[in-house]
Amino acid sequence: MNFLHYPVMNREVLEIFQGTEKKTFVDCTVGGGGHSHHILSAFPESRVIAIDQDSESLALARENLKGFAKRVRFHSGTFINLFEDFNCRRLAVSGILVDPGISTFQLKKDQRGFSHTLDGPLDMRKDLNTSLTAAEVLNSFAEDKLADIFSRYGEVSNARRLAKAIIEKRLFTPWRSTVQLRRLVEDLARWRPRPGLGHPAAKVFQALRIFVNNELDGIASWLEKIPQHLLSGSRVVFITYHSLEDRLVKRVFQQLQRLQKVELLRPFPAFPSQTEVADNLASRSAKLRALEVA
Numbered sequence: 347m348n349f350l351h352y353p354v355m356n357r358e359v360l361e362i363f364q365g366t367e368k369k370t371f372v373d374c375t376v377g378g379g380g381h382s383h384h385i386l387s388a389f390p391e392s393r394v395i396a397i398d399q400d401s402e403s404l405a406l407a408r409e410n411l412k413g414f415a416k417r418v419r420f421h422s423g424t425f426i427n428l429f430e431d432f433n434c435r436r437l438a439v440s441g442i443l444v445d446p447g448i449s450t451f452q453l454k455k456d457q458r459g460f461s462h463t464l465d466g467p468l469d470m471r472k473d474l475n476t477s478l479t480a481a482e483v484l485n486s487f488a489e490d491k492l493a494d495i496f497s498r499y500g501e502v503s504n505a506r507r508l509a510k511a512i513i514e515k516r517l518f519t520p521w522r523s524t525v526q527l528r529r530l531v532e533d534l535a536r537w538r539p540r541p542g543l544g545h546p547a548a549k550v551f552q553a554l555r556i557f558v559n560n561e562l563d564g565i566a567s568w569l570e571k572i573p574q575h576l577l578s579g580s581r582v583v584f585i586t587y588h589s590l591e592d593r594l595v596k597r598v599f600q601q602l603q604r605l606q607k608v609e610l611l612r613p614f615p616a617f618p619s620q621t622e623v624a625d626n627l628a629s630r631s632a633k634l635r636a637l638e639v640a
């Protein structure tokens with residue numbers, strides 16, 4: 347078994363799903379199958395619909411979950427289409443997990459271009475059937491648009507300067523590699539490694555990844571559809587890794603509660619424990635929100 351990804355806040359996820367009918371779970375972002383593996387082990391009567399938009403991750407999940415093959419249905423695509431692709435009421439879906447972003451498996455593959463610490467092409471597509479890559483964005487978008495992407499999705503402080511420098515550089519050399527971009531960000535920030543200081547390229551890469559993959563599009567309307575597509579008592583867990591996504595999830599969860607369509611299972615988000623963060627640094631920015639359909 348090769349997870350390469352530590353399922354974030356796994357104990358909390360299982361505790362929440364413990365309170366459901368434990369029939370069919372949907373793992374909207376199966377990645378390497380870490381959470382699904384624990385769900386299938388903890389609830390032996392259950393089945394899992396395992397979704398991922400990245401075919402390489404889905405292949406890894408298939409391999410890692412082969413011991414549960416009869417209880418898992420794999421589905422390639424975005425979870426945003428879940429309610430069109432599956433009749434969740436008829437399938438008696440009792441729990442849905444969304445753990446988006448990227449996995450360690452994706453991050454560690456230099457050819458995918460997600461990591462500023464590895465040398466690779468500026469790709470960043472999760473769904474390899476789509477055509478827009480990060481390189482294309484950097485090589486063809488106007489300065490205003492680039493600055494908007496960096497400040498909106500990465501809260502990058504020198505977004506406009508960075509956009510201008512990207513345009514100047516591309517007049518001579520097209521943008522191709524992660525290292526080219528990391529070096530430019532380091533030069534502009536006059537960056538020197540210091541303990542406890544994050545690398546300035548992290549936010550720039552995050553912004554490009556969110557844009558290339560349309561990560562925030564459709565989440566609000568997907569969340570709004572939950573009450574009409576799930577049976578009463580079903581639970582939804584959403585783990586977020588940056589404030590833009592968390593604000594969005596919080597806003598729609600609260601709206602649904604005001605309309606008395608759902609109960610929030612916790613008034614505030616849950617965070618990973620200190621032990622979890624010490625074991626898996628990638629979990630440090632996670633926030634977990636959960637609701638139950640009324």
Ligand SMILES: C[S@@+](CC[C@H](N)C(=O)[O-])C[C@H]1O[C@@H](n2cnc3c(N)ncnc32)[C@H](O)[C@@H]1O
Binds near residue numbers: 376425446
């Ligand atoms: C943080 S990883 C999930 C790890 C998984 N929970 C585990 O324990 O192994 C995020 C995964 O979600 C997938 N993903 C992100 N957004 C998605 C979307 N809109 N639809 C389907 N998959 C998505 C990514 O391709 C990636 O494999």
